[in-house]
Amino acid sequence: MDNSLFEKVDHYIADLLGAEDEALKATIQSLDKEGMPQFSVSANQGKFLQIMAMTCGAKRILELGTLGGYAAIWMARALPKDGKLITIESDPGHAAVAKDNIQKAGLSDLVEVRIGKAIDVLSKMISYKMSPFDLIFIDADKPPYTEYFEAALKLSRPGTLIICDNVIREGKVLDAKSHDDKVQGVQRFNQMLSKNTAVLATIIQTVGTKEHDGMAIAVVR
Secondary structure: OOHHHHHHHHHHHHHHHOOOOHHHHHHHHHHHHOOOOOOOOOHHHHHHHHHHHHHOOOOEEEEEOOOOOHHHHHHHOOOOOOOEEEEEEOOHHHHHHHHHHHHHOOOOOOEEEEEOOHHHHHHHHHHOOOOOOOEEEEOOOOOOHHHHHHHHHHOOOOOOEEEEEOOOHHHHHHOOOOOOHHHHHHHHHHHHHHHOOOEEEEEEEEOOOOOOEEEEEEEEO
8 A cells, every 4th residue: 555645645635625724734733732642634534524514504513522623623614603513522631722723713602612521421412402413523532432423313313414533444444353442443333333224324435644544424314
């Protein structure tokens, strides 16, 4: 696999159609400054999420896994003035960095960062009978992906688009004997998705600056 070619093509596409403005560049730079992992989606993936939000006419977006707020900024820019994006982050330090980046991007009125374990925050949302979301992006810790998805369904409506990142793990999902808990988590998730009659779903392989991975895309029936 020629990763250098994939990266060059990724940059080619980004330069044409997914160029980052100063707010997005500063968000990526803030991760290094604060000693945070560079686990954000790529520029092209961020643009993809923005387009998906616009395609489904999203007014309410839910994100699991905020990190520095990079993906949230991309998606929030697709929202109307009365829209709302709620993003959940378990690490208070990461959440503080994200809030700062979101504020600098001029999106604080549209984006709310909630701090806590995703499954706990989701459970509260469900118990409060929160209004359904139009788009849900799951990019958090991998072992409980299945539980995250099942909770997301309870916060959805027919037509809700659910996107889950990192479900191919450089092809490691093919290793049935893997002891990696991240791989095992997405293997279990992918199997669940294949049998879930509540959604119409597929998985798209992704390559580029984020190497080889994939996104699951599901529409609630």
